[in-house]
Amino acid sequence: MATCAAAAAAAAAASGGAFGRGIGKAVTSKAISKAGRARVACNCHKMFVPGFGGRTPEGRAADTLHNFFTYIAVKIVASQLEDYNKEAYDDLMKFLDKVPLKDGDKFCSALMRESGRHKALALRILEVRAAYANNDFEWENMKEMSLQKIDNGNTKLMRDFLAETTGIE
Incomplete structure (x- = not known):
């Protein structure tokens, strides 16, 4: 088993791109190329995020x-x-x-x-x-505030949509 970083690097090498730092979870090191884009077979339960030019969202x-x-x-x-x-x-x-x-x-x-x-x-x-x-800089505070903002935003959007589509306030 390799790390996600190693699998991402293998996928990047297969596609000619370069990936940033990995997330350090266990993955299979098999890189799968589909339609010219490298993908990583990863059992670390992380989402594949396309469209970052070989970079991670964290990068x-x-x-x-x-x-x-x-x-x-x-x-x-x-x-x-x-x-x-x-x-x-x-x-x-x-x-x-x-x-x-x-x-x-x-x-x-x-x-x-x-x-x-x-x-x-x-x-x-x-x-x-x-x-x-x-x-x-308060790194942990930023993480907590970001996650709270996502939760609050999602809840508000879902409530607003429910009220709009059902007429229930």
Whole structure:
């Protein structure tokens, strides 16, 4: 028995793609190709999620969080600078006006190359991003809130649909 990661990697290799981290459950290592798409025969009771270009949904979520943490770090650094270094704050705000903060690493890379003062800002943002993700972000709270939001949303949608189709409030 191999892990889901090993089976996913085998499936990716069979399809020419690449998968992110696996979920570490026991699976068979047999990769099945159907209509040019690799699938993994998995007995780990996880859903197959197509359409992520060989990536896992968790990998895509990690990319989104990575960029979100950069955004948070920029907000924290800007807030700190506004109080004690107005010149650096203005530099950061002007840079934000001309360079989008869609990709956190590209943003920080461009900021580092702008000037010596901007390089110091970029290094501070990188430091704050790592510190926030490692020490301050409440990972378990996010999971609980996400699951609760899904449950509440599903319940509301089902109640609304039932009321709409039956006339019962």
